[in-house]
Amino acid sequence: MKMEIISWVWTTGATLLAWYFLLNTLGRRINEWYYDFKLGDKHRLLPPGDMGWPLLGKTLHYFKHPHLFVHNLVSKYGEIGMYKTHLFMKPTIVVSSLEASRRVLTDDKNFRSSYPETAITVVKTILSEVSSEDRKRFRRLVTSPILGYNALAMFLERIEDIVVNSLQRMANDSIQHPIEVITETKSLSMRVILHIFMGSKDQNIIKQVEHLFSDIDDALFSWPINLPGFSYYKALKNRKKMEKIVGSFVQDRKMMLKNGEVLSEKKDLVDVLLELEDVNGRKLKDEDIVDLLILFLIAGQQTTASTIMWAMIYLTNNPLVFKKAKEEQEEIMKSRSPSQQYISIEEIKKMVYLSKVVNEVLRVTDFSFLLFREATADVNINGYTIPKGWKAVILPKTCHMSSQYFTNPKNFDPSRWDDDNNNNNNNANREAFIPFGAGTRMCAGRDLTKIEMLIFLHHFVLNYKFEQINPECPVSYLPLPVPKDNCLAKVAKYFISLEIYDKIMEGFG
Numbered sequence: 001m002k003m004e005i006i007s008w009v010w011t012t013g014a015t016l017l018a019w020y021f022l023l024n025t026l027g028r029r030i031n032e033w034y035y036d037f038k039l040g041d042k043h044r045l046l047p048p049g050d051m052g053w054p055l056l057g058k059t060l061h062y063f064k065h066p067h068l069f070v071h072n073l074v075s076k077y078g079e080i081g082m083y084k085t086h087l088f089m090k091p092t093i094v095v096s097s098l099e100a101s102r103r104v105l106t107d108d109k110n111f112r113s114s115y116p117e118t119a120i121t122v123v124k125t126i127l128s129e130v131s132s133e134d135r136k137r138f139r140r141l142v143t144s145p146i147l148g149y150n151a152l153a154m155f156l157e158r159i160e161d162i163v164v165n166s167l168q169r170m171a172n173d174s175i176q177h178p179i180e181v182i183t184e185t186k187s188l189s190m191r192v193i194l195h196i197f198m199g200s201k202d203q204n205i206i207k208q209v210e211h212l213f214s215d216i217d218d219a220l221f222s223w224p225i226n227l228p229g230f231s232y233y234k235a236l237k238n239r240k241k242m243e244k245i246v247g248s249f250v251q252d253r254k255m256m257l258k259n260g261e262v263l264s265e266k267k268d269l270v271d272v273l274l275e276l277e278d279v280n281g282r283k284l285k286d287e288d289i290v291d292l293l294i295l296f297l298i299a300g301q302q303t304t305a306s307t308i309m310w311a312m313i314y315l316t317n318n319p320l321v322f323k324k325a326k327e328e329q330e331e332i333m334k335s336r337s338p339s340q341q342y343i344s345i346e347e348i349k350k351m352v353y354l355s356k357v358v359n360e361v362l363r364v365t366d367f368s369f370l371l372f373r374e375a376t377a378d379v380n381i382n383g384y385t386i387p388k389g390w391k392a393v394i395l396p397k398t399c400h401m402s403s404q405y406f407t408n409p410k411n412f413d414p415s416r417w418d419d420d421n422n423n424n425n426n427n428a429n430r431e432a433f434i435p436f437g438a439g440t441r442m443c444a445g446r447d448l449t450k451i452e453m454l455i456f457l458h459h460f461v462l463n464y465k466f467e468q469i470n471p472e473c474p475v476s477y478l479p480l481p482v483p484k485d486n487c488l489a490k491v492a493k494y495f496i497s498l499e500i501y502d503k504i505m506e507g508f509g
């Protein structure tokens, strides 16, 4: 009897295991067979890769660890630069080589922007809706107030006030308890965008928008389920409320502009947008302005917040870099006239070393968001085909961490950006530096981000110290890379005196 039971357990176990392997192998092949069949002979020109399970594809692998997902494809199939897979319910080619990435990002004829459904519905950007030629002209118009250091000069004082208040608040709060740095930098970057857009006069609206926005942002890459309890549902509801609030704000502004109540030197971005006209004398519609604000917030808040937080971490962990950056800022302060209160554009241009720090932080930060395109025709790159209707996705970090383009890519070394770089250990290929994308869709907020970071780091290296409570804390990568404890840390101002500073640090030790 005992022998029979043992034999039964063995047989059942072995049968289950065999079924598991059979189903696993078959299940994973079904997607592949389905697309091979659909493409006919063309499937022979697909790059190698793994299509994963039907519907789900490899989406969960991407969510688990975006860089590891791409890294695993490269390790398994070799450095061929393109791999087939299935993400967000669509057949997809992951593009990893610099040449292929640039080709996809800059070829507007054969590729269109194509983000997952949730992102498109939540953002609803007018920038995607207009045709290619109109888009270029329109984009130039609406982004001109925030592109270029000279255009941004009118917002410098405002940005600096927000930065100074934010650092001061971090230091004040740190006296009581450690703070979550990412929460602070998110609030900072949101305030910068809202103040630039709406001005500081409308604190009440800014507070309401800030509150509603956090749920919109969270739902960007969620499942598109529009039912109570799901984040997508909440995001759409909040978006509607936000449209109402910002819509009535835009109406008021229109009235003020009409009555000449807005002084030209006190203009906010919304005033500039309200006055814009295209070549045919057409003005932006109110709802376009609301869409643009939401687009700027979504595209700019978390990205900048995360980069500022990582800049604090990298500078603190690299004391020699910190010292060099501080010396440069001290030099700038020495040559400033006593009556000058705010950082000027000329001073920003003198922050040469700090700009290299910003570049290096942007290079090493683990941004995990993919840039999504869809092929509008069959496209051949290096002998492989991206079939019409398939997505092509790019993870800029793959180029940034490739030793082909950056020697010792894991080293944090701003001097790799020196113009006369003789440092053979740490070199940089500028062509491969694509944190803001490339082509006609390149980030519209890149100059704003750089200026915001330079102003922040100027004050940070001159006046503050920062210490993480859990420096070894693991990182979560989506939607953006942040230590899992939200970067719990203490921030202290130098001039409290080092003695008091040490006491604060001891208190948290």
Ligand code: HEM
Residues within 6 Å of the ligand: 113, 127, 139, 193, 295, 296, 297, 299, 300, 301, 303, 304, 307, 367, 371, 372, 434, 435, 436, 437, 438, 440, 441, 442, 443, 444, 445, 446, 448, 449
């Ligand atoms: C560290 C900060 C930032 C990073 C890494 C970043 C990155 C990017 C990237 C990679 C793209 C290209 C997307 C694509 O090709 O599909 C993009 C687009 C965009 N970004 Fe940023 N961004 C940052 C900050 C900002 C800020 C502060 C703003 C505005 C306030 C902004 C506004 C935009 C807009 C409007 C687009 C869409 C442009 C278009 O479709 O024409 N970004 N960003």
